Amino acid sequence: MYIVESKGGAIVCMLLALLFLGTWPALITLLERRGRLPQHTYLDYTITNLLAAVIIALTFGQIGDSTVERPNFFTQLSQDNWSSVLFAMAGGVVLSLGNLSTQYAWAFVGLSVVEVISSSMTVVIGTTLNYFLDGKINKAEILFPGVGCFLVAVCLASAVHSSNAADYKAKLSSWPIDNETGKGTVLSSASEEAVLKDRENGGGPIRKAKAGTATFLIELEKRRSIKVFGKSMFIGLTLTFFAGVCFSLFSPAFN
Template sequence: MFVILDEGPAVAVLVLATICLGTFPIAFNWTDLHGRKPAHTFLDFSAAFVFAALPCAISLSNTGPRIIFMPGLWEQMTQQNDFVVACACVAGFFLMLGSMSLQWGMALTGMAICVPFQIAVSLSIGIGIDWLMDNRLGKAAWVFPGLVCFSVATIFGTLAHVERLKALKYKKDKNAVRNIVGLDDVMGQPLAANMVKSVEMGASSSSGSSSGGSMEGIPEPPRKRGLHERKLSETTDIILDLEYGKSSRRTSNLRPIGAQVMQDTSAFERDEPASTPKHTPMRMQYCKRGIDLDSSKPLTGVIVLTLGGFCFGMLTPLFFIATSALPTTDYWRILPEGVPPLTVYNAYFFMALTFGFTAWGMNLSLLYQPLCSEESSWSEYIRDNNGRIISIAAGLACGLGMALQFLGGLAGGYQVADVVKMYPLLTVVWGLLLFAEFKGSGRKAAYLLAAMCGAYVVGVGLLAAARNISVVQ
């Protein structure tokens, strides 16, 4: 089995793994913004993941010197280790569910919230279960404060998501009124500017104003509400009712790109200009989203992210059982005497194989029975080349990143391997830079996002300080 014995190269390998794992989620967000069906994206992603993971696992497992209790893949396939192989396969199934929830969660919350939230939930569950199974993994005085920090990070992430949705809703109200062109009041003057002021003032200010009368055609004093303002308010209410009533079903599949919100209503639809460039953000505003979900409700996104975090969290203890059930520490006697557990590479092989089979089975069924997208078919998937390259690149990066994580973790031990847990912060950077997430969301949302990242970093630091076992030893 191939093992790096120096911590210097191990750290370099782990940094490369962090870059790979922090970059591949871009594909899910990019393809969704360009309207590609989620099943098409995940089929390409899972196939590329398997083609990257299996060769890495086989080559790393069967090269290098033979280590006691760390046999090669072909040797372990002949041993009586059905239980640990089953644990690795179930871990692959949970990896598939977590990855699909990651894809759907990004459509609801964006990259900056989705990945840190999910990984914080998964670490809270996975590390806690691992410590209960073997408390030698870390000192309780450091482990549990770290788990509390991850829980705090999820709270800050939820609040940041809520604040961002509030800002987007306000901007949508404002832009929906501004885009109404050619609508005049009873005096023949444009209403757009006055209607924007009405939306900004809100219901509280309008209720506090006096309702004195006025003569038609003569401007009213600032604090009196006459016929002109009453007609203006009624028109604004009708438009906003259309925006959130009947038209919401028609415009729910229109895409915002980053913080740019669709400026349109079904009552006053406009066609795409013929001179619009082909690959610009302006044109992308007219594209349909790949995943047609109502992202205006914060609870929907939080539920999807929590379920995905639970799936990722169950992956860790299952993988731990498959790779750490040594005869000297096997409390449940799940292996016959003298039979070693799976090595990390062999467990990765079975996990990736199960991931590929379950991902293709699930998404092939979703082609014909989609949940929140248009129906597709196998022939349509074959012809759909929009976003295929980036989906395949994401699968290769994810498969290679996980293999590098195991390779570096074997050499550096748990303390060095915890560096990889910083990769969600890289997804935050990509979300802010590439997709303009949280642009125009206000200072409060930005502070909450920073607090989420800070709590996550503190939690990872506490876990790294609590580790006291080196894998190679």
């Protein structure tokens, strides 16, 4: 089994993890905004996740000779370590619940706010739990001031969401929209639309609403799979905080 033992290799793995963790939420959010149902997207995500785990287990998990200290993947399958298996399964359950919750939270709250709150909660709760699980081997005077900064980030992100909700409400107040269906009359104006070329179909120029305008918000609501007009802002925040709690329990369960 291949294990990263150098600090340089660990740093490279961390950078790759940050790249991938910052990419997949944007891609899934883009799919939802284009009308793909979240359950279909999550099904694709889980199948790909399973395939990736199997491939990694059969490749990196089988590199080198199997020893007592470093058993290979197939060797570990026959070991009597059900306690570790159950903890790993519990970590997978809370991780899946967190991922599923964020799919809906992104639609209600927005990608930037959800990621800040959920990631900060993961650091605050997860780091605190891991600190005690690791026998307090880390220096608390260095560790917890950083945790406090993430706690401040949670509060600031919640305030940003409240500000965004008020801004959207002000922009949409002058538009005839049915809050239940999200349907309304969209009026085009040169000041709120930018003329772009339809690169996908190769046709002539088309008009797309400028990002952040009322026209853009209405067109997005009509196209997306999760309708958010007329919904309470607390729905998105509740989903976000629930996802943060789930993510924070994932690391201690594996630890």
